[in-house]
Amino acid sequence: MNKQKAQPVVGFSQHDHRRCVKKALKEADDYCELNQLRFTVVRRRTLGILLESHMAMGAYEVLERLKLEELGSKPPIAYRALGFLLENGFIHRIERLNAFVACSHPGSTHHPAFLICSDCGSVAEAAVSPNSDALSQTAEQSGFQIEHTTIEAEGQCPDCLQQVES
Amino acid sequence: MNKQKAQPVVGFSQHDHRRCVKKALKEADDYCELNQLRFTVVRRRTLGILLESHMAMGAYEVLERLKLEELGSKPPIAYRALGFLLENGFIHRIERLNAFVACSHPGSTHHPAFLICSDCGSVAEAAVSPNSDALSQTAEQSGFQIEHTTIEAEGQCPDCLQQVES
DNA sequence: TTAGTATTGATATAACATAACATTTTTTAC
DNA sequence: GTAAAAAATGTTATGTTATATCAATACTAA
Structure with a gap:
């Protein structure tokens, strides 16, 4: 990992x-x-x-x-x-x-990313630092100027995963 | 960089x-x-x-x-x-x-990411390898199991940037 | 206090998406 | 080859998300 x-x-x-x-x-x-x-x-x-x-x-x-x-x-x-x-x-x-x-971190400008649970619908916000990800690198390399990013992942949250197991 | x-x-x-x-x-x-x-x-x-x-x-x-x-x-x-x-x-x-x-890379399973030009509307697809980005790491750390990711960036494409400059 | 600006109220409609069921076409089993 | 089953298409209706437009009201600053 x-x-x-x-x-x-x-x-x-x-x-x-x-x-x-x-x-x-x-x-x-x-x-x-x-x-x-x-x-x-x-x-x-x-x-x-x-x-x-x-x-x-x-x-x-x-x-x-x-x-x-x-x-x-x-x-x-x-x-x-x-x-x-x-x-x-x-x-x-x-x-x-x-x-x-x-917003979970109001006040500061940030590039939010979201983890969306498809079972219970809860949404968690994670702050992803700009310029650290593959997307920004690809953009920079090709000469694309990013103004806003949408980063969302859908899947199972820890709670719902546990409920399936038990 | x-x-x-x-x-x-x-x-x-x-x-x-x-x-x-x-x-x-x-x-x-x-x-x-x-x-x-x-x-x-x-x-x-x-x-x-x-x-x-x-x-x-x-x-x-x-x-x-x-x-x-x-x-x-x-x-x-x-x-x-x-x-x-x-x-x-x-x-x-x-x-x-x-x-x-x-799709720009059909045939292979991939996590696509998109660069969307807000001026001309063109869309470029970049393949972002899974597990390499901050989002996957955050998810793994919190015990969230990702099934699908949406990664989209809006901004200016190289062509439109050049047109503004000239 | 009045002129300008921002906000809210209200109507209408645009844009995006799917449920449900009938019909037709294709596939599979005999 | 034909009947039964499955898949795809045709059609109607409606559900969901979002915005344009204009009128009325409230706030701000001169």
């Missing part, structure tokens, strides 16, 4: 989730204040909804939740909020699922 | 495209014969349509082309043919574009 150092994974481990959500929202509050971004009720609540789950959620699923709370009821409401959150790095889009997930 | 060996890229270079298409179709013919797959008119023509372009094409775009030739006219026709071609490794799906592109 290759011994190059790997990045930590968030999502497949126990943690105090209530606290984790609160902390992330607070960080978003601070970031928006600092950068003079309008962190409106819909936007903040949309982030909250995504934070409350380690699953990726579709836009219409988010919209259902917003409806329950009388915040918007039509697709553009959800898509706009999600767009804001994406732009500012609070969430990521999972292309394979046409879905969105709260 | 990292000097690890990178993989060759097809797509951003000049070549005799007519011959390239013919060769790929012939290879598909042979593969299907060998594996007793039914390479029907619709399936073969669908592959031909994708081969004729280094752009990714949406299913409905492919369907339009099939319509012109009196091969099917309804979405399932295109999606079924694309499904067959995907299953057998003749084409790949580009998640970021909801589109399909002919």
